Amino acid sequence: MTEPTPRRAVLVAALAVAAAATAATVPGGSASAATPATPATPATPAAPRLPGPTVDNRFWYSYAHWLAGTHRGTTAVGGSRPGLEIAAAVGRTEYADPHTGRKATWEYATWTSPVHRSTVPAAEAITSWNARTPAGTWIQIELRGTYTDGTPTPWYVMGRWASGDDDIRRTSVDGQTDGRSTVWTDTLALDGPAAAAGLRMAAWQLRLTLHRRPGAERGPTVWLAGAMVSDVPDRFTVTPSAPSARSAHELKVPRYSQEVHAGQYPEYDNGGEAWCSPTSSQMIIEYWGGRAAPSTLTWVNPRYADPQICHAARSTYDAAYKGCGNWPFNAAYAATYRGLAGVVTRLTSLADLETLVRAGIPVITSQSFRPDELTGAGYGTAGHLMTVIGFTAAGDVIANDPNSPDNPSVRRVYRRAEWENIWLRTKRTGVSGKVTSGSGGICYLYAPALPKRAQVRALRAVGVL
Numbered sequence: 527m528t529e530p531t532p533r534r535a536v537l538v539a540a541l542a543v544a545a546a547a548t549a550a551t552v553p554g555g556s557a558s559a560a561t562p563a564t565p566a567t568p569a570t571p572a573a574p575r576l577p578g579p580t581v582d583n584r585f586w587y588s589y590a591h592w593l594a595g596t597h598r599g600t601t602a603v604g605g606s607r608p609g610l611e612i613a614a615a616v617g618r619t620e621y622a623d624p625h626t627g628r629k630a631t632w633e634y635a636t637w638t639s640p641v642h643r644s645t646v647p648a649a650e651a652i653t654s655w656n657a658r659t660p661a662g663t664w665i666q667i668e669l670r671g672t673y674t675d676g677t678p679t680p681w682y683v684m685g686r687w688a689s690g691d692d693d694i695r696r697t698s699v700d701g702q703t704d705g706r707s708t709v710w711t712d713t714l715a716l717d718g719p720a721a722a723a724g725l726r727m728a729a730w731q732l733r734l735t736l737h738r739r740p741g742a743e744r745g746p747t748v749w750l751a752g753a754m755v756s757d758v759p760d761r762f763t764v765t766p767s768a769p770s771a772r773s774a775h776e777l778k779v780p781r782y783s784q785e786v787h788a789g790q791y792p793e794y795d796n797g798g799e800a801w802c803s804p805t806s807s808q809m810i811i812e813y814w815g816g817r818a819a820p821s822t823l824t825w826v827n828p829r830y831a832d833p834q835i836c837h838a839a840r841s842t843y844d845a846a847y848k849g850c851g852n853w854p855f856n857a858a859y860a861a862t863y864r865g866l867a868g869v870v871t872r873l874t875s876l877a878d879l880e881t882l883v884r885a886g887i888p889v890i891t892s893q894s895f896r897p898d899e900l901t902g903a904g905y906g907t908a909g910h911l912m913t914v915i916g917f918t919a920a921g922d923v924i925a926n927d928p929n930s931p932d933n934p935s936v937r938r939v940y941r942r943a944e945w946e947n948i949w950l951r952t953k954r955t956g957v958s959g960k961v962t963s964g965s966g967g968i969c970y971l972y973a974p975a976l977p978k979r980a981q982v983r984a985l986r987a988v989g990v991l
Contacts, residue, residue: 585752599635769921776916
């Protein structure tokens with residue numbers, strides 16, 4: 527039902543401690559990996575942020591995008607789904623997997639993105655990537671920001687990823703900080719004192735390192751990479767949005783319960799009762815026609831129902847986080863299915879969700895709440911993923927909630943104002959009376975890599991394209 531330790535809760539708690547101690551499918555040009563991304567003019571610490579945009583998305587995915595940036599052994603490839611591949615390895619490295627103890631030598635090539643100057647001076651950044659990693663390959667995703675005072679962050683590792691787990695264990699990298707920003711599982715965030723002083727990230731760029739076995743002819747292919755950065759203000763409540771239409775609309779999304787898998791495969795996030803994220807991901811994957819190949823399910827106990835949910839849990843498991851709730855790992859898993867793209871972003875209101883749903887795009891959302899805050903849920907959670915599949919004529923939310931006793935009972939209807947508040951707020955009061963955190967509108971968007979016109983319009987309307 528809940529994530530083991532919701533990353534924003536950990537992040538907020540850590541920032542509060544630091545502050546207290548101090549007080550006592552999308553748009554792409556050229557930068558060198560050796561040159562920090564610096565603002566065009568010297569900057570001073572940011573003044574209090576005025577009302578305006580709070581989220582900025584930038585993703586590279588077209589052939590022209592992959593031609594841009596700095597290549598060291600990589601090349602852009604065309605076709606119906608353009609991507610980035612290894613043309614000629616530029617070096618070898620030994621990787622000692624911290625989760626298995628195995629050491630192996632890999633050859634690699636890199637691509638460094640153009641510098642993206644954000645429209646939102648950001649307090650947080652979350653990367654996304656879509657890739658194919660055949661056996662004997664994997665990728666590393668790094669992000670480097672430029673602060674508003676003109677200085678750069680280090681290159682932060684945002685993930686070491688492969689679709690399988692035979693070569694390396696999929697992992698985030700904890701313990702990365704420069705004293706002003708820190709990586710918390712899948713989120714790079716300004717530390718409390720720096721953020722309170724008005725420091726933000728004005729620009730950023732990515733570095734992708736593609737690995738393959740020495741001497742191999744082919745390596746991984748990256749189809750999409752980018753990030754969402756944001757500066758969502760602290761808030762316990764949000765102003766409810768008005769329904770955008772007076773007619774009901776509901777998408778036919780498969781229903782899967784995580785509770786059906788309670789106790790199964792505890793090595794993946796303590797078992798199925800914690801699999802809200804991969805269960806939600808699998809619902810949307812199958813809505814778009816994705817099917818797990820029988821060969822990928824042979825390891826699952828044949829007595830277990832819906833073995834593809836077990837496969838989704840294994841395929842999203844983060845060995846450092848020790849859970850299946852790593853946001854970009856879920857989006858990357860979805861994109862392993864043919865023709866599907868996935869990103870992590872933030873939306874700003876239920877009106878955005880309505881725009882997407884009416885274009886045929888269901889959305890996976892992250893929320894936390896006490897039992898008394900969401901009528902009809904029957905539970906409380908420190909962090910939970912569910913899938914918005916429609917809206918009633920009154921504008922209430924129709925959700926596939928995987929925290930249900932069985933598959934038929936997954937469909938729920940939740941009150942609009944309650945649901946919008948528990949999703950968009952960044953702070954809340956828990957059952958114990960302590961102030962804790964909310965996700966601030968986090969969601970997973972999975973859609974065709976070649977979307978239809980109406981879907982393109984919807985994705986542009988919510989700021990993703």
